[in-house]
Amino acid sequence: MARPSSIDRLPAPIRDKVGALRQAGATIDEILDHLNKLDVEVSRSAMGRHVQKIDKIGEQLRASRAMAEALVRGLDEQDADSKLARLNIEMMHTIIQRIAMGDDGNMPELDPKEAQLLSRAITNLETAATISDERMRKLRAEFARQAADLAESVAAKHGLSDKGKADLKAEFLGMAKK
Template sequence: MARPSSIDRLPAEIREAIGRLRDHGKTLDEILDHLRGLEIEVSRSALGRHVQAMEKVGERLRRSRAVSEALVRQLGDAPESKTARLNIEMMHSFVFDFLASAEEGEGDTGVAAQALMRNPLALKLFSESVERLTKASRHNADFVEQVEKRAATRAKTEAAKAMDAVAKEKGLSADTLAAIKAGIFGVKAS
């Protein structure tokens, strides 16, 4: 396994500062000058590799957010379902990215992913994660189906009650009203 880079060995607050500076559009040289002002010496190439890795992670996050936002637009008003589907989709994205890293085998992430794929315990845990993801997908689909059934039942019941009020106002017989409810709503007369 590759050893951590000189940037990865820096304290978290320094790495966060590097990220903030880059987010504010600072160049590698400007970031290096800032680090030197803090009496931190790193090579330009190490900083460049670190920034590239940060940008790759940022791109993956942007892609995950785009997928998440698309899912939220498609899901309607069930917040529990949105959250579950979002988590499932993010896990799918993680699994795909992990397998792609292992296949490419480039950089620290690829080498680490390949090493994990050769570890029997890691493979067992990975397969258990995939199994749980599949179960979560099924559970979420069942949950959405139950919510839709409850909503449909509630809507039919409310419509039937509204028909009762209109039927009284228009003078429809109880038999006629029951036939209309059964034919249209599938609701028996109460």
């Protein structure tokens, strides 16, 4: 593993200030001037590399947000929590794919521990998808039950026969199974 950069070795409050300055649009020289006032010595090249890293992470976050928004718009779940759960599953699937294929599109060499962690991540992802699907089935069944109860009470008010009410309720409850 590579040695932490001179910026990464700075105290957290200083690193946070560097990030805040960069996010506010400060240039490398402006950040260095600010650090010099705090008696913190950092080379311009180290700051340049750090700023590039921050900018790259920022771009990845913006791309992830855009992808997330597009995915959420494409999901048909009614419940916001379901959309979020499904979105998290989709994003995790994308991350696992990128890890499994490597930056150059070729399968990287994994040591046994990395392979185990990747396998566990895939298993957890599948479990999350199953839980999300089960949650949606339960929500649909509960909605159908409530609709059937409401339809039955409205039918009773309008004098529908017991058989008619039972048929109506069965139709509503049958919708949940589809």
